[in-house]
Amino acid sequence: MAAPARSVAVPAYSPRLLAAALLSIGVLLLLGYLVMFDQGAVSHSGMYLHELMHDGRHLLGVPCH
């Protein structure tokens, strides 16, 4: 007969998972900023990024022009 299964304590979160979650949130916030609000000040792309995302800005209701 097999030995009874022992319960193993599993942490609800780990430092690596927390770091990955915070990094993901930071990247998503930066991407959201670049898509919705950047006018070239952060991306140094002039108006290229603005023009590329222009229809998306209007679709999301972001103030544009």
Ligand SMILES: [Zn+2]
């Ligand atoms: Zn516009």
